[in-house]
């Protein structure tokens with residue numbers, strides 16, 4: 296097999312881009328195949344654009360995930376200062392809020408400790424005298440406002456930057472290329488794909504299925520047949536409203552107390568998200584009217600006190616799909632940990648990335664390549680992704 300790549304990656308979302316970068320930095324030959332003509336056409340342009348520790352994951356005791364996320368956030372702030380910046384985030388607490396000041400203070404303290412007590416992890420409770428400066432936030436019934444820092448990015452731009460870095464390290468990227476079938480063999484396998492109207496094939500030593508919400512579909516194309524993990528697609532919708540907020544806010548939906556955020560976003564305001572099970576083509580997902588209404592209702596509840604402001608114009612709406620483990624109970628309580636699924640325990644040839652976060656794409660990609668290292672030849676590393684500027 297002369298034309299065999301070490302690592303073949305399916306998908307040019309943030310995980311595919313991250314895996315291609317880490318693999319190329321580790322010295323492996325890498326090829327990435329993407330069905331669309333540009334990167335980040337799936338979930339990685341439809342996220343909430345936060346590079347965050349995930350304050351609310353503390354309620355589920357996911358301390359490891361929060362620590363890892365804050366560590367990766369610190370790296371991105373250092374290595375991608377033009378793509379990732381800190382934004383003050385406010386948590387207003389009202390008489391009707393489900394979480395009280397003591398709980399929020401405890402959560403933010405733990406968040407700061409898990410983040411290594413860096414300056415960007417400090418928080419404060421705002422004095423009443425500053426409440427009027429909060430973008431017209433409703434103050435009736437307001438008991439306390441906490442301010443801490445989250446980081447924001449442009450998810451598609453971040454994905455493009457990571458992919459560009461992978462290319463500079465030697466990874467080959469093919470767009471408009473859809474993987475149709477995969478045959479595994481003892482020493483790797485062969486992927487068949489359609490590109491430019493032609494059927495082509497490529498041999499690999501290890502295949503990474505970074506197809507996001509299409510990952511189960513990709514697994515169904517593999518022979519011998521693979522078991523498809525029990526996951527569900529959960530839609531998260533966003534709306535974009537005119538006028539930029541000066542800072543970001545986490546509020547509770549007046550309908551069901553779920554956390555909803557409002558963020559400044561490219562001169563406008565981004566409000567999200569919802570959670571609802573989705574079945575169907577991942578490429579066709581969009582925000583349904585009832586989820587748009589839910590977000591608008593929350594926005595109006597907290598930010599439009601005068602009747603004239605109630606007729607808010609929606610500039611845009613979009614939705615993305617989370618890949619979450621199937622289980623009973625609240626969708627918001629399901630684990631946000633990334634799951635790496637392999638075809639066999641020893642020397643895997645196929646690894647699927649399921650779920651995960653934009654924030655932790657680099658550490659997830661490191662784990663992917665470490666898991667596959669036993670199936671790959673020795674190579675001389677070219678770079679360390681913790682040091683690469685984006």
Ligand SMILES: Cc1cc2nc3c(=O)[nH]c(=O)nc-3n(C[C@H](O)[C@H](O)[C@H](O)COP(=O)(O)OP(=O)(O)OC[C@H]3O[C@@H](n4cnc5c(N)ncnc54)[C@H](O)[C@@H]3O)c2cc1C
Pocket residue numbers: 305306307308309310311328329330331334335336337338339340341342343344345346347472473474475505506507508509513529530531532568614615616617648650651652653654655
């Ligand atoms: C609503 C929502 C909000 C979120 N907010 C945040 C947030 O604020 N912060 C955060 O850290 N994380 C957030 N996340 C999580 C984060 O966005 C995702 O974990 C991440 O974008 C997933 O990237 P991915 O590369 O796995 O998948 P995707 O970005 O979906 O990429 C998969 C790619 O695979 C390609 N593909 C599929 N099948 C094939 C095939 N057969 N051949 C070739 N190519 C194929 C697709 O075209 C696509 O480009 C959010 C997720 C959602 C849904």
